[in-house]
Amino acid sequence: NAGVTQTPKFQVLKTGQSMTLQCAQDMNHNSMYWYRQDPGMGLRLIYYSASEGTTDKGEVPNGYNVSRLNKREFSLRLESAAPSQTSVYFCASSVSGSPKTQYFGPGTRLLVL
Amino acid sequence: AQSVSQHNHHVILSEAASLELGCNYSYGGTVNLFWYVQYPGQHLQLLLKYFSGDPLVKGIKGFEAEFIKSKFSFNLRKPSVQWSDTAEYFCAVTSNQAGTALIFGKGTTLSVSS
Numbered sequence: 001n002a003g004v005t006q007t008p009k010f011q012v013l014k015t016g017q018s019m020t021l022q023c024a025q026d027m028n029h030n031s032m033y034w035y036r037q038d039p040g041m042g043l044r045l046i047y048y049s050a051s052e053g054t055t056d057k058g059e060v061p062n063g064y065n066v067s068r069l070n071k072r073e074f075s076l077r078l079e080s081a082a083p084s085q086t087s088v089y090f091c092a093s094s095v096s097g098s099p100k101t102q103y104f105g106p107g108t109r110l111l112v113l
Numbered sequence: 114a115q116s117v118s119q120h121n122h123h124v125i126l127s128e129a130a131s132l133e134l135g136c137n138y139s140y141g142g143t144v145n146l147f148w149y150v151q152y153p154g155q156h157l158q159l160l161l162k163y164f165s166g167d168p169l170v171k172g173i174k175g176f177e178a179e180f181i182k183s184k185f186s187f188n189l190r191k192p193s194v195q196w197s198d199t200a201e202y203f204c205a206v207t208s209n210q211a212g213t214a215l216i217f218g219k220g221t222t223l224s225v226s227s
Contacts, residue, residue: 035217
């Protein structure tokens, strides 16, 4: 039982390049989330998917797109990376309904030059 | 809109000192409250959570938190910290409504010297 896994662990991009961050969970959770973590800012929600087939914007969605590929996988895409998107990205998942605890992946450290 | 405020940005303690980290939230409805910990270079791990019932919640590694509804607070405590408690601590809140995400505070960095 791997929990929440993320790939890649680290990535360097040039401004304007695109990339997709992958996230998968094997806990049969319905809800999945993408956060970014910046120093002094805590974690901010980018997008979330309450259940398979649905996605919703969080606090900071600009510059990102998401795809809930199936129940297990939730990807985050940067179409044209900008230096302001340099951050650590965390994926999380939880059971549906409420109350719920979110379980986090190990993170992807992204540097945009 | 929900928000979470953590009052201390950086706390420095010696081993065996007592710890209290403040957390206040802004939300009028029923809430679920969490404390997460992030050790250096690692991902977030759940320390403890409050959903309902006894407002004094005990978590892992000797941590506890008290939910005081009238003060909209959920402060984290530990009677005696260890060097291994050095980490960043995040308070988070979510409403009791299905499909809502966590709102995190900005975090408190705890440094414990041996």
